[in-house]
Amino acid sequence: MLLKALMTTYQQRIESVLDTYLPHHIQPVRLHEAMRYSVLNGGKRVRPLLVYLTGRTLAVEDNVLDIPACAVELIHAYSLIHDDLPAMDDDDLRRGKPTCHKAFDEATAILAGDALQMLAIQLLTNKTSLDINDQQRVTMINTLTTAAGSRGMVGGQAIDIDAVGKQLNLAELENMHIHKTGALIRASVKLGALACHDIDEIKLEKLDHYAKCIGLAFQIQDDILDVESTTEMLGKSQGSDIAHDKPTYPALIGLRSAKQMAQDLVNDAKASLANFDDKADPLRELANYIITRQY
Numbered sequence: 312m313l314l315k316a317l318m319t320t321y322q323q324r325i326e327s328v329l330d331t332y333l334p335h336h337i338q339p340v341r342l343h344e345a346m347r348y349s350v351l352n353g354g355k356r357v358r359p360l361l362v363y364l365t366g367r368t369l370a371v372e373d374n375v376l377d378i379p380a381c382a383v384e385l386i387h388a389y390s391l392i393h394d395d396l397p398a399m400d401d402d403d404l405r406r407g408k409p410t411c412h413k414a415f416d417e418a419t420a421i422l423a424g425d426a427l428q429m430l431a432i433q434l435l436t437n438k439t440s441l442d443i444n445d446q447q448r449v450t451m452i453n454t455l456t457t458a459a460g461s462r463g464m465v466g467g468q469a470i471d472i473d474a475v476g477k478q479l480n481l482a483e484l485e486n487m488h489i490h491k492t493g494a495l496i497r498a499s500v501k502l503g504a505l506a507c508h509d510i511d512e513i514k515l516e517k518l519d520h521y522a523k524c525i526g527l528a529f530q531i532q533d534d535i536l537d538v539e540s541t542t543e544m545l546g547k548s549q550g551s552d553i554a555h556d557k558p559t560y561p562a563l564i565g566l567r568s569a570k571q572m573a574q575d576l577v578n579d580a581k582a583s584l585a586n587f588d589d590k591a592d593p594l595r596e597l598a599n600y601i602i603t604r605q606y
Contacts, residue, residue, distance in 0.1 A: 314593050328381045342419060361594075371507050391405060396417065396421070411423055493529075
C-alpha cells in the first residue's frame with residue numbers, strides 16, 4: 312500500500328524537522344525540555360502528513376513543505392498540552408505517557424504551549440528556512456492563525472467546554488467539531504496547496520472540501536474509539552468523553568449511525584478529488600485510514 316510507505320517516510324521526515332527546530336540544551340532548559348517532551352513523543356502526525364501529501368499531489372518538493380508541516384504540528388502539540396490541563400480536560404495520559412503538566416508542572420505546561428505557538432509562527436516568517444514568495448508566506452500565516460484562533464480550534468474548544476452536560480443537536484455538534492478538530496486539518500491541506508506557486512482556485516476549493524469532510528470524519532472516529540477502544544491502544548484515557556459528560560456522535564445518533572456518517576464523509580471527500588490524477592491516490596487512501604485507524 313502506497314500510503315503505508317509514505318506515512319513511514321513522512322513521519323520520519325517530520326520527526327527530524329521537529330527535532331531540528333525545537334530548542335535544546337539552552338536556557339530556559341526546563342521550558343525547552345517540556346516543549347520537546349510534548350512534541351517528540353510519538354503520534355500519528357496526520358496534520359504534517361496532510362501537508363506533505365497535498366504538496367505531493369501538486370508536485371511540490373518536500374523541502375518546501377517541511378516548515379508548513381512543522382508549524383501545523385507545533386500548533387497541534389500546543390493545543391494538546393492545553394487541552395490536557397486541569398482547567399480543561401484534566402487528563403493524566405497523552406500518547407501513553409504522563410501529560411505535560413504531570414511530567415513537569417502546570418505553569419510549565421502553559422508556557423510550553425504558549426512557546427510552541429510562537430515558534431510555529433516564527434518558522435513561517437523566517438525567509439531563510441522557508442523559500443516561498445511573500446504572498447504565499449502571508450497567506451500561509453493567515454491560514455494557520457485563523458484556523459488556530461477563536462474562529463477555529465480555540466473557538467471550538469470554547470464551545471466544547473460550554474457544551475459539557477448539555478444536549479446538542481447534530482448541527483451544533485458538527486459546528487463544534489468543524490472548529491475544534493476540522494479547522495486545523497483544513498489548514499494542513501491548504502498549507503500544502505499554498506506551497507504550490509500556481510495553485511488555481513478550483514483545485515483549492517476541491518481540496519478544502521476534501522479536508523472539511525475528513526476533518527469531521529476524524530472526529531467521529533475519535534468518538535467511536537472512545538467507546539470501542541482501550542486506554543492502552545489509545546494512549547489516553549478510554550471513555551473520557553463519557554466520564555466528562557461530553558456530547559459525542561455515538562451518544563447523539565448511535566454507534567452504527569456514527570460509523571455510517573463517517574463512511575459517507577469519506578466517500579464525499581474522495582469524490583471531491585475526482586478530477587485529480589493518481590498523484591492524489593495517497594490522499595484518497597488517507598481518507599480511508601481516517602476511519603479505519605484504531606487509535
